[in-house]
Amino acid sequence: MAVFINSRADEVNALLKGDIDHHNAPAMREAIDEAVELKRPKVLNIDFSEVTFMDSSGIGLVMGRYRTVNALGGELVIKNLSPQSYKVMRLAGVEKIARLEKIPQEEGKTI
Amino acid sequence: MKADNEFRMVIESRSVNEGFARAVVAAFASQTDLNIEELSDIKTAVSEAVTNCIVHAYPDTVGKIYITAGIYSGFRIRIKIRDCGCGIADVKKAREPLYTSLGGDRAGLGFSVMESFTDKLSVRSAPGKGTSVTMEKIIAGRPGHEK
Incomplete structure (x- = not known):
């Protein structure tokens, strides 16, 4: 399984593992959506620390989850993007819809 | 121009081959003096191109995807990904950011990623005749070159 879900009171935490591509994304999407629909959380945390x-x-995955959680009045938080994932995310302006935590630091400057 | 080294392979348009294709091209590209970011850029761009073949070129069938890559003068990597699928009627529109002919979770950013993560992208396509995507990545770490 490429996604580990751990839910607390009003938060759903989804830890993604491995590669996110068109082949693997649907299973991740289903697991997250199932937890979100069940818990209707205030915050959905998606943790990328184990994404290779x-x-x-991955943009589609995040945008789609934003729509789901936003429709329920919740917030989306994206954590621990690698430099590669961050570079892809930035193309789509994901920082406009989700709170990014622990983003990669560029050399010599704070983002 | 003759390549220093090149390879070609044919894969079936099965989504499980997306990871395989980008790993093969990355392993080949690693013969040059490229850094981790450049290697990631190549993997990402290849993943997008191969996914397009699977999702768009052969939506209801399993077809062949032809991948060739070459290294030129030690610092230029050219990757060509071709299919014999349905083709694209309006390439300009397909290349627009956020445009997707599908819905759901497709972000419509495939060509945008290829364009941003490589130094040159050309797309040739005709309806019913397939699509050919050629990308070039210049490796900045070559001797005497400062990025």
């Missing part, structure tokens, strides 16, 4: 690769399927 991400293409634009």
